[in-house]
Amino acid sequence: MAKIFFQGQKVFRTSWSTCVAWLLGVMLCTSALAGEGNKDKNLLPQNMLRSYQTECASCHIAYPPGMLARQSWRNLMTGLDSHYGADASLDAATIKEISGWLQDNAGTYKRVDLSPPEDRITQSAWFVRKHRKIQDDVWLRPSIKSAANCAACHTQAEQGDYRERNITIPKN
Numbered sequence: 001m002a003k004i005f006f007q008g009q010k011v012f013r014t015s016w017s018t019c020v021a022w023l024l025g026v027m028l029c030t031s032a033l034a035g036e037g038n039k040d041k042n043l044l045p046q047n048m049l050r051s052y053q054t055e056c057a058s059c060h061i062a063y064p065p066g067m068l069a070r071q072s073w074r075n076l077m078t079g080l081d082s083h084y085g086a087d088a089s090l091d092a093a094t095i096k097e098i099s100g101w102l103q104d105n106a107g108t109y110k111r112v113d114l115s116p117p118e119d120r121i122t123q124s125a126w127f128v129r130k131h132r133k134i135q136d137d138v139w140l141r142p143s144i145k146s147a148a149n150c151a152a153c154h155t156q157a158e159q160g161d162y163r164e165r166n167i168t169i170p171k172n
Contacts, residue, residue, distance in 0.1 A: 043067070044160030049101040051094055059088070061151050061158055063121060065105035069112045072119040073102040084120075122147040134169075143170040 043064035053062050065073065077099040080088040090098070106112075116124035131147065138144065144152040151157040156166040 042160040043162060045105045047101075047105075049098065052098050052101060055088075055090060055094060055098065059086070060148065063150075064160055065102050066107040066109075067112065067121050067127075068107060068119065068124070069115055070103050070106040070108075072115040073099070073106050075115070075119045077102065120148075138169065141170060141172055143172060 043066055044062070045065065048062075056062055068076075076083070077095060080090060080095070111126040112124065114125070116127075121127055127147075139147050150162070153167050153169050154162050155168055156162075
C-alpha cells in the first residue's frame, strides 16, 4: 500500500499500481495537450532545404510543404516554365533536389488530401475555410495585394508559424 500525503497530512491510501496508473494517465494527458498546443506552431520542416529557400523564397515566402499534397507539388515542379505567369525554370539537378524534398515533406493529412484548383494553396478547401471571414476588399489592400501574400498578415509566416495570435491584418 502507498500512502499519499498532501502538505504532511495523509489524504488517502491506495495501492502502488493505482498510483502508477494515475501518474501515467496524467503524463499521457499532459503530453497530448502539449502536442495539441504545438500542432500548428511551426509548419516548416526542421530539415529546411537551402535550395528551396534560395530559389523559391526569392520570389515569395517559402510555403510550408505540408500545405499541399504530393501531387500538387509534383504538378508545380514540372511546370516551372509557366509558374503562375512567371518563368521559374531551374536546372535539372535543382528541380530533382527540391522535388524530392517537397515530396518527402508534403501534406499527407486529411485537410490536404485533395489537390486544389490550379494547385493553389489559396484555393484549397482548408485555406478558404480558415479565411472565410476575410472580406474580398482586404486582399486588395496595397500592403497585402493577394491571398498568396501570407506574410502580410501572418507576421511569423517566414518562420512557419501561422497561429492566430501572430496575425495582424494591415489597415491599408
